[in-house]
Every structure is written in C-alpha cells, then in structure tokens.
Amino acid sequence: MTHPEQIVPHGHVLRYTLRERLIHWLAAGSYIYLMLTGLAFWSPWCFWLAIVLGGGQISRMLHPWMGLVFTGSVIYMYMMWSKQMRFEQVDHEWWKSLQHYIRNEDDKMPPAGRYNAGQKMLFWSFFLGGLLLLLSGMVLWFTESIPWNLRWLRYTAVIVHPIAALITIGNFMIHIYMGVFAERGAFGSVIRGDVSMAFAKRYHPGWYKEIVGESEARK
Numbered sequence: 001m002t003h004p005e006q007i008v009p010h011g012h013v014l015r016y017t018l019r020e021r022l023i024h025w026l027a028a029g030s031y032i033y034l035m036l037t038g039l040a041f042w043s044p045w046c047f048w049l050a051i052v053l054g055g056g057q058i059s060r061m062l063h064p065w066m067g068l069v070f071t072g073s074v075i076y077m078y079m080m081w082s083k084q085m086r087f088e089q090v091d092h093e094w095w096k097s098l099q100h101y102i103r104n105e106d107d108k109m110p111p112a113g114r115y116n117a118g119q120k121m122l123f124w125s126f127f128l129g130g131l132l133l134l135l136s137g138m139v140l141w142f143t144e145s146i147p148w149n150l151r152w153l154r155y156t157a158v159i160v161h162p163i164a165a166l167i168t169i170g171n172f173m174i175h176i177y178m179g180v181f182a183e184r185g186a187f188g189s190v191i192r193g194d195v196s197m198a199f200a201k202r203y204h205p206g207w208y209k210e211i212v213g214e215s216e217a218r219k
Helices: 018-042 048-052 056-085 089-096 098-102 117-141 148-182 186-192 197-203 205-212
Strands: 012-014 194-196
Touching (some): 012 197, 018 048, 018 148, 048 056, 056 117, 089 098, 186 194, 197 205
Antiparallel strands (some): 012 194
C-alpha cells in the first residue's frame, strides 16, 4: 500500500519537506558565497569576485560569519539525514555499476534507496569538509590570539583550509551534475519538494518499493 503521508497530488511523491528544502538552500547559498569570496582571497586573478560582492573589506568581514551559517546548516542536515546516509550492501553494488550510472543506463543499476551511494558519499564528504573548513577557518580568524609556541596551528590551517575548500568545490560540481543531468527532475525536487512516481521508480527503485509496496513495485 502507498503511504498517504508521502504522496502529493497528480502521481507525485514527497521527496523533501519544506524544512529540508529551506536548510538545503541555506547551506547552498552560504556555500556559494564562501566559495566565491574564498576564491577571491586565494588568487589575485579572482579578486574581481570580491569587488562584485561589495568589495574586499566587506567580503573579508562577512566571509567568516557566513562560514558559521554554512556550518550550522551542515550540522542541521547531519541531524536530519545522517541515519539515511549509512552505507548498505546495495551501495557497494552501486559503486561497482558506476559506469552504467555515468552512461544513464538506469536499468542496469542496483535498486538504490532514497539516496544512492554517490549521494551518500557527497553528503559525508561535504560534512567532513565543512568541519575541516570550520576548524581551520577559526584558526585563521583568530590567528593573533594563538600563542607563538602553537604557531604550527597557523601553518596547518593555511594548508588545510584551501585544500578542504578545493575538495568541497569539486563535490559541489559533482552535486550539480548529479542533480541536473544524471537524475532529470532531481533539481526540481529541492524547489517544489516532490518528484513523479516515474522518477522514483527509475532512479531510486528501492525507495519506490518502500513507498508503493512489494507487489505494486513489480508491476
């Protein structure tokens, strides 16, 4: 049987609640600002980004505060989704079939649940990357308060912060690809909140089976 609390009209199913969508876009908006201003500080070739965003002084002042907003939203997403992001046997099979996912051969993929293995990996990578950005960013923010005998913290933060940033930027690009091109309709789900039953059946058949039941899923 279909679960009524998950179904929305016209043959669609609720994928993200309003709260999940708001937190997602808060994280996305704060991350994009951090990425652009961070690139401006990292290279003179990108400093024009800071100028577009209000100037170097304003960007420098807002960057760490926006980092706290991003960290808070990431922690909140962890509280909402961490249990659903645990790796299972089907996820190992999913990775072995990655070439089919890249070629959009969805019929050859293992039955992914609400989130496939790639989405789970991105989640944990963003979470850990966010923690590294927070810790190293705090050192860079309050570097003058760090005793000289702990100067190795400064040097470590200078290295860790850009590396963690570049890793999350790579994840961000993969996230866009997966949401816009790999799973057509996924991007709309973080705006409207729902997806078609056809979307669930094609891209997340394990989740589809949970929604409609074993007998209906076989039809």
